[in-house]
Amino acid sequence: MGILKIAITKGKDFIEVNTDSPEDGGDLPAEVYARALAEGLKVLLNAGMGKITSTLMPDEATRKAEAMLKAKENLDNLRAGKLKAARGAGSAKVAGVIMTEAMRLARNLVKDEMKRQGLKVSYVAASEITIAAKALIEATPDIVKQAEANLAERAKVAVTIDVKAIPIDQGKVDKAEAAKAKKKEQLSAKQAGQTAVVAKGKAKKPAAAKHA
Numbered sequence: 584m585g586i587l588k589i590a591i592t593k594g595k596d597f598i599e600v601n602t603d604s605p606e607d608g609g610d611l612p613a614e615v616y617a618r619a620l621a622e623g624l625k626v627l628l629n630a631g632m633g634k635i636t637s638t639l640m641p642d643e644a645t646r647k648a649e650a651m652l653k654a655k656e657n658l659d660n661l662r663a664g665k666l667k668a669a670r671g672a673g674s675a676k677v678a679g680v681i682m683t684e685a686m687r688l689a690r691n692l693v694k695d696e697m698k699r700q701g702l703k704v705s706y707v708a709a710s711e712i713t714i715a716a717k718a719l720i721e722a723t724p725d726i727v728k729q730a731e732a733n734l735a736e737r738a739k740v741a742v743t744i745d746v747k748a749i750p751i752d753q754g755k756v757d758k759a760e761a762a763k764a765k766k767k768e769q770l771s772a773k774q775a776g777q778t779a780v781v782a783k784g785k786a787k788k789p790a791a792a793k794h795a
Contacts, residue, residue, distance in 0.1 A: 627661060628654045633718035638693070638711040685730035689716035692726075 588597040602616065603609035611619065632653055640646045660666070693715045694704050704712075720726050 627666070628657045630657055633714075633721045636711065636714045636718060638707060638715040639718065681727065681730050681734060684733055685720055685727045686713070686716055688726055688730055688733075689719045692716075693719060 585601070585603060587600050587602055589600055590597055601608060601610045605612060609616075632650055635646050635649050635653070637643075637646065640649060690712055693712055697704050697707070
């Protein structure tokens with residue numbers, strides 16, 4: 584296959600890998616190449632399943648059936664040479680603040696649709712609503728455009744009040760500080776326990792046998 588440029592996301596660069604056989608000067612032994620191919624196919628065959636969630640499809644059998652149909656569709660596309668460009672280093676990314684607003688809009692849309700269909704939003708885990716919101720954004724890119732428009736309009740509004748004059752709720756402050764102290768105490772106890780276990784293990788370690 585020749586040289587492939589593999590994106591290293593955090594390095595924001597690429598590494599070149601020669602995928603020819605070792606006899607032809609390739610970098611990868613046959614077993615490593617087979618594993619790399621399997622891992623790549625796993626990603627490709629599982630692509631596009633963002634809508635297959637317990638929120639959108641409560642029935643497990645339905646979810647499994649839809650997932651297998653999508654996987655077979657992905658395989659047919661691969662056989663036909665159809666492959667969507669992978670997002671990697673250098674590809675366009677949506678700014679975090681825009682995606683945050685898009686997720687807010689998408690979550691509200693999901694909740695509104697659930698209510699319209701007579702479903703209790705309070706009965707669904709927030710994580711499931713987030714999964715459904717991500718799937719909705721993937722299926723409806725216009726949500727991101729709406730988020731951009733919202734932020735642009737919001738930036739035009741000048742805040743003319745003194746926000747420092749807004750009274751602080753001391754009860755909330757005390758609650759936050761107490762939670763912070765408790766977390767620190769639990770972390771210290773955990774670290775102390777780990778130290779004790781290590782010390783106990785060392786104490787039980789048998790002494791080396793002496794030879795005459």
